[in-house]
Amino acid sequence: MDDNFLLSNETAIRLYHDFAKDMPIIDYHCHLSPQQIYENTSFANLTEAWLYGDHYKWRAMRANGVEERYVTGGEGVTDYERFEAWAKTVPQTIGNPLYQWSHLELRRYFDVYELINEKNAPAIWEQVNQKLAEGSYKARDLIKMSGVEVICTTDDPVDSLEFHIAIKQLEDFNVQVLPSFRPDKALEINRAPFLEWVGKLSAAASRTIDNYDALLEALEARVKFFDEVGCKVSDHALDYVAYAETTRAEAAAIFAKALNGETVSLEEEKQYKTYTLLFLGRLYAERGWAMQFHINAARNNSSRMFGKLGPDTGFDSINDSAVAYPLVKLLDALDTDDALPKTIVYSLNAKDNDVLGSIIGSFQGGGVPGKIQLGSAWWFNDTKNGMLDQMNALANLGLLSRFVGMLTDSRSFLSYTRHEYFRRLLCNLLGEWVENGEAPHDMKLLGDMVQNISYRNAKAYFGF
Ligand SMILES: O=C(O)[C@@H](O)[C@H](O)[C@H](O)C(=O)CO
Secondary structure, three states: OOOOOOOOOHHHHHHHHHHHOOOOEEEOOOOOOHHHHHOOOOOOOHHHHHHOOOHHHHHHHHHOOOOHHHHOOOOOOOHHHHHHHHHHHHHHHOOOHHHHHHHHHHHHHHOOOOOOOOOOHHHHHHHHHHHHHOOOOOHHHHHHHOOEEEEEOOEOOOOOOHHHHHHOOOOOOOOEEEOEEOOHHHHOOOOOOHHHHHHHHHHHOOOOOOOHHHHHHHHHHHHHHHHHOOOOEEEEEEOOOOOOOOOHHHHHHHHHHHHOOOOOOHHHHHHHHHHHHHHHHHHHHHOOOEEEEEEOEEOOOOHHHHHHHOOOOOOOEEOOOOOHHHHHHHHHHHHHOOOOOEEEEEEOOHHHHHHHHHHHHHOOEOOEOOOEEEOOOOHHHOOHHHHHHHHHHHHHHOOHHHOOOOOOOOOOOOOOHHHHHHHHHHHHHHHHHHHOOOOOOOHHHHHHHHHHHHHHHHHHHHOO
């Protein structure tokens, strides 16, 4: 992992070092806490910075046979013991990007070059904790030293956005930290917290929600509020893509059943989701927001561990639902009304790359370059193969040059090295094409393409 890590030819080396490396970062989808950013959280040790929320590492530790109490913490377990358990696991992760990301993070942030393993664990722990104790590695320091220009967090419509508003007032921090409107709980009518969440929405929107019209009015009020705070992106977890022809009256009747505590069938769920999502899509289009669909995740597979640890704790997987028909119908319904917003479709299942890469070509237009995007490799695809598969699918079926590039999708302040990892792979891909005669050896043309994908496309597309 030297300066030319992942760069296998001279063109790639030049493209990365002369064009990609120093471009600012726009991280348009992540799960960082705006509160931790505002409060400028400090990390007492490497376990707090690395293991307090990163379920990628937790999964690897479990697969390596580490007892849960050393993975997510437990009675009497010290932070050093958790770090040591991770250090013992890292040598077993060769082939998984965690191996490279972990070493990159130590090098780029803490200038620590030891291999992570049981033998070096004490020295690494001491070196990093000494730096953390200096007080210049707090949350906002790590963001600034990473060259980040924009962060879009992931936020529930009922959130007060108090910390996003407060961050704008900070004088020593000119990074944009913007909310993303993530209304999954408004759509998941069959999930247990639905009615409780409707109550929270009612309070946040200062409206009584006793029918479907009131629900939609409340959602629109929250879209307006998010927009006022600078939101430019919405986000939907579509674990399966629902589409069912539905009238407003039908959706209203289904919502009324849920309000009355009656069972809503799967077909009714699809109808409710369809109408509500299309209603929201029109609002996004009106406000020039981008709409993200994160498709085909299977979440919280272990009921036992979901009960203990809750969601986003490493017990998810790739789903394999059919996406083409329902997704085309959703996009077409909005497009027919000239109400299709800028849209980014991600699937967690790489089998969908070509399907989505071809679908997006059916709805481009409006004078917006790359209006409909094939989303970057995401979650389990956030790997060398996953990133290359996504970029090749987009290049083969659409315009890689108009791609809005990488995101961290992370809960860790040290994850910005994922942008470096991506940029290296991008430069190497273009370099290989040049070496094979598939692309011209025109460093201005290719350099512009690299900088556009790394930064400029996202800045223009989202309007940051
Ligand atoms: O946005 C999502 O649904 C996922 O990114 C989810 O939050 C997951 O836990 C994750 O962080 C994957 O990187």
